[in-house]
Amino acid sequence: MFIFIAVGILTFVVLYSLAAIYAERKVSAFIQDRVGPMETGKYGLLQSFADILKLLQKESIIPAAADKALFILAPAIIFISVFIGFASIPITNGVIGAGINVGVFYVIAVITIEVVGILMLGWASNNKYALMGSVRSVAQIVSYSIPAGVAVISVVMISGSLDLQVISANQGIFSSEKIFLLGFWDVSNIGGFLAWNIFQAPHLLLAFIIYFIASLAECNRAPFDLPEAESELVGGFHVEYGGIRFGIVMLAEYAMMLLVSVIAVILFLGAWNTPFPNIGTFTLANWTTGTFWGIFWLLAKAFFLIFIQMWIRWTLPRFRVDQLMAFGWKVLIPLAFLCLIISGIWKLVIMN
């Protein structure tokens, strides 16, 4: 059973990554008034498959001066660290790979393992650009994990649970406790977007924005793509990689985007709950709730966040290293702690 779920999620993550690479190329193309890939299949739909096929056929070159064991191990660690994060994601009501009751803690911890892989990647390459890229990446991920973590804690305080399935259920019509919109209006039976965490307590909207910005930095996405800054570091930490090892690093990057988006959806945007509320006789929330509806809503919201990530990538220019650090430590962390304090007050004063 577990092998079945694991293989299913692996297949889905790989297929999603290929689709996301295609989507990224199309989104960037349209934003820049181009057409993107058009030759491989109808509208270039098979472009990613052709690319991955090409990467599979390529010779796996290990540089002579590289640390061979680390060089081979690093892409695997990066991909595995992202992939095991999916283990405790509640896919829909009652369906979860590993229903551990410290799910949030587990996922946040596992995401950060990627740092080890990236540092190994840069160190093993024995290349100054690669090492510089991975050092930047480590500095960035370590810095931005703090506001992300604190923002997540402020949600956990409101939800009162570390179990992702409980946090999900508490944002919709399946809630075991009473839910209040903005702390006043009982929306336990109305559900829909009114019951989402960001509307249950308004300061969680700020926490959501903090988490989203920090998650961009954790995925090494623009405007925080310093580790792979093409114009300064050639290709960044994966500059020495080619063939399928590079392909795995690339897939891990896109899988990471999905993982952080799914976590954002679960913690802030109502997880697998429908966005439509019950209005009188029109019980939209009841109509659009179910096992497959749950999967659909979770993925739809996550893909929307991924689209926003792509949109931001092709709009905003890259930060400088000092700006990145200043923004993380002087802006995001104080705001995240502010959210944490408001969460505490909210829990004590309003939710009592």
Place this chain on the structure above:
Amino acid sequence: MKKGIIHTINSILEGLSTTLKHFFAGKKYRNANGGVAKSNYFENHEGLVTIQYPKQKIPVPEVGRYQLHVEMDDCIVCDLCAKICPVDCIAIDSIKATEDIGITSDGTKKRLHATKFEIDMAKCMYCGLCTVVCPTECIIMTNEYDRSVPHVAQLNYVFAEMPPEEIEAKRIALLQFEEEKRKAKGL
């Protein structure tokens, strides 16, 4: 400080809205056909600009000055084009004709056989000087601009080529003719 934050957020939102506008304009192509001559050319701000080249092409003028073409029936093999060519891409060899070989379309009498007329388009710089000096206007520039070949030697366009035996025959005929002329003059 507060002004700076508001300014930053505003400028980020403005950038995002601009890119989103372009993203949704990606549904349609910017109609570039007709080029700048079209009256609404400068109103085309939105849509995709890519021309998918071998499948779509921007129309070029009918009188475009791209690749050279020689109408050999009109050529009097005067060699002017080869002489004016700044990059020496035209190679012409000729041999005098002994018999009447006809007239060009504008009535000029042809007196020379073209044993070789080749233009190396790999060398050509498209200056058009050859078309200017041609007395019979037989060398022209066409609107064809995208002929591609698998080997660079194939860019050497051959417009006239006479087999060696025929050249030899023509040479002997010319020698005989000149011999007869000398005899007739009593030299």
